[in-house]
Amino acid sequence: MQEDIQKAVKVIKSGGTFLYPTDTIWGIGCDATNSKAVNKIYKIKERSRLSRFIVLLDSPAKILDYVEEVPDILWDLLKSLDSPTTIIYPKAKNFPKNVISKDGSIAIRIVKHEFCQKLIHILNKPIISTSANFSAEPSPVVFKDISEELKNKVDYIVKTGRDKMNKSKGSTIIKIKMNGEFEIIRP
Template sequence: MSDDIVTRAARAIRRGEAVVYPTETVYGMGADATNPEAVERVFEIKGRSRDKPLSAGFPDVDAALDYVVASDREEAFMRRFLPGPVTVVVERRESLPDVLVGGRDRVGVRIPDHDLSCRLFREAGTPVTATSANRSGTGSITHPDQLSEEIREQVAVVVDGGETPGTESTVVDPGEGIVHRRGAMADEIAAWLDEH
């Protein structure tokens, strides 16, 4: 995979466009998570209800902490399980817009254990929406060949990282000790929450 496609995708994100990128779970749809118009575009492309929040992707935990407020417990959880197939729900700072989270005060943080996506987030230099690259109500995409024409036509760049495993991330609020969706590493996560 040439750096060129990742660089092109990062530039597109900075311009307010949407891109498709691989993760260690499924393919994601990325746009500048701090730009309300760009976030709105992702909802439109996916046909997703505005009251279903989007997560934000970051290259590492330190980058995420610039945009969220985490308690000691939440930060300890993030440092234990990220990068990895886990979406960690924590309080957002005002730099993440209302439209991203349907006006809620918490946001899902995603740091994929995947070189291409983390390089994309780093090069974009901004939080990037982390939501599956499919129309709402249809199955997640594990290979770019599965992208619908409708989505392909509306995104600026598709970063092809080959086949992805297809396991959904586990969604967890470590502050509240709640697992919202069981996915990868769910048992390990539940054990950590019980211990801490």
């Protein structure tokens, strides 16, 4: 795993894209703070630039580096989560425009997957996470289901976790409204 992480970090720091396992499904990622790298993912996925991606962090302590404020109740929620949950925060900061939604929000998941945690910790930057498929196609549950065409478009493919079955769906998504209320977008 360590060699995989080192290779992925090198690719990410050079502005490249990579295919990797997450705590939900296989994903395509890059440095979430690198606008050019993010544009590469839009091109790879053939995705509308109006749609935004999820950003992964390795620790709740880093959230305030990327959002203006977090309601106090959310800190307790983050501690109690036992399944992958993405939270959409209002008032994103320190991201390029092509990562932040038109309304100024950002979708962040604190990842509990060992590979992702170690990678993000060493990189010391958030990474983009989007399903390893072309837009409008089903998300692959196992590595072998990822199309060869897509595999050929990324700069690096992680070897770790190729033989494991991931969850068959993405994360739960919760949106924090400006008034502090929560809305479940995807259970």
